Amino acid sequence: MKDPVSDTLFLPLIEELIDLPEQGQILFLRARLSDALMDLPREKFVCDQSFKPAHDILERAGFALNDGDGETYPLTLVLPPRQREEYRALLARAVLSTQAGGIVMAAVSNNEGAKTVENDLKALAGHVSSLSKNKCRVFWARLDDRRDADLIADWSQFDAPRTIENGRFASRPGLFAWDHLDAGSKLLVDNMPTNLKGKVADLGAGFGYLCDEVLTKNPAITHVDVIEAEKRALDMARQNLAAHGDRVSFHWADATKPLPDLYDAIITNPPFHITDRSDRHDVGKAFITSAAKALNSGGQLWLVANRHLPYEETLKVAFKSVNAIAENGYFKVFRAVGPKGKTKTYAELDDQ
Known part of the structure; x- marks a missing residue:
């Protein structure tokens, strides 16, 4: 299943810049099925997807689906949506859902503002690394004491009703x-x-x-x-x-x-x-x-x-x-x- 953004998201894992966590599962926010995801062990993933067609495709492929709330994870993956307040709230949620020392990783198409979203993750986490491929960008941060707690709290409320x-x-x-x-x-x-x-x-x-x-x-x-x-x-x-x-x-x-x-x-x-x-x-x-x-x-x-x-x-x-x-x-x-x-x-x- 061709999905350039989702496939790009997994580049750091494919190129062994980041290891799959040995303990614990991986939270995948706004998850979508892709060829790259299909190559990874399904039991490692907890997928969250509020759009019914994408949710059903993941479920049929054998992935566990729930919102992951109340747990923290060693690795959290994100496919940010287009709307700015919505994706900022999702990035804040990703950071809050990730264990200290864990990694938050996201990917965005270049023509959908990848560099802007990368800078937003940097604002939350203090630093990022990145790769580009497929006219997309994947970027990630290992969480430490450089997190901006006040900004995380503010952005967490951005998509509130x-x-x-x-x-x-x-x-x-x-x-x-x-x-x-x-x-x-x-x-x-x-x-x-x-x-x-x-x-x-x-x-x-x-x-x-x-x-x-x-x-x-x-x-x-x-x-x-x-x-x-x-x-x-x-x-x-x-x-x-x-x-x-x-x-x-x-x-x-x-x-x-x-x-x-x-x-x-x-x-x-x-x-x-x-x-x-x-x-x-x-x-x-x-x-x-x-x-x-x-x-x-x-x-x-x-x-x-x-x-x-x-x-x-x-x-x-x-x-x-x-x-x-x-x-x-x-x-x-x-x-x-x-x-x-x-x-x-x-x-x-x-x-x-």
């Missing part, structure tokens, strides 16, 4: 549009109907903005399944949607996979970035396919996407009717009705 939109929602750094209401989602909200009913799913629900709006404006909706692959976002959605009570269920799940039920309507603002800045058209297209399979014969999909994303053809392949309901210079809102290949159920025939 906080309120946004005058207290309407709780969010945290690193989530999609974490500190504001996304303009695409707002366009979808402004153009959705108020007569949706029955059971609904929100795919890639984030911290719960779309779900809150659709439940508030559609009293005939009986239930919404909130489906979100990033557990950090799902935790915020639970908090933000608590007032809706048992009208909402929460699923830590990959929406590109089969959905948990059959629905009368589905709403979504699909992600199109995963671990870097490159467009991932395949994710949004898979959301559309999953939605079509999980809607009843007259069900409807409401989707917003950046104008440049090539979703319209996928929608037309999957649905009998597709219309662009609204658009501006940046986004399009689509309404797709009647997934192809579905026949009406007896209950739907009785409603006619």
Whole structure:
């Protein structure tokens, strides 16, 4: 499995600049499977990954997954995310999770700010060593009394939940549009109907903005399944949607996979970035396919996407009717009705 950043992370071990610890396990924060990891003994690793697709890949490969909290380790590996407050909090967590004399090691792509993240680890630990390969950089620090305890304490709080939109929602750094209401989602909200009913799913629900709006404006909706692959976002959605009570269920799940039920309507603002800045058209297209399979014969999909994303053809392949309901210079809102290949159920025939 090709992952240049993750493969680069293991260079100091491969080149024997750092030894695998003889005693104790290795904590791997934001772990991802890679060819280099597959070559190492699985029993040595405790992997932490809040993104469900990456979590499931590691689990299928036989790696132990838990958050590692409450323990310290002789070696901690980190694949820092892009958002600055989030990755600084993760670096601080890595330092706090590592034994005195142990090593914290991280890797970042050069075009994602590797040198900046390296300097941040140096600020925490006092010194670093580094290597470059695959247009990436791996850097590490052996922890001693040069650690900056005050800075570690400050950075540990950087990704703590906080309120946004005058207290309407709780969010945290690193989530999609974490500190504001996304303009695409707002366009979808402004153009959705108020007569949706029955059971609904929100795919890639984030911290719960779309779900809150659709439940508030559609009293005939009986239930919404909130489906979100990033557990950090799902935790915020639970908090933000608590007032809706048992009208909402929460699923830590990959929406590109089969959905948990059959629905009368589905709403979504699909992600199109995963671990870097490159467009991932395949994710949004898979959301559309999953939605079509999980809607009843007259069900409807409401989707917003950046104008440049090539979703319209996928929608037309999957649905009998597709219309662009609204658009501006940046986004399009689509309404797709009647997934192809579905026949009406007896209950739907009785409603006619």
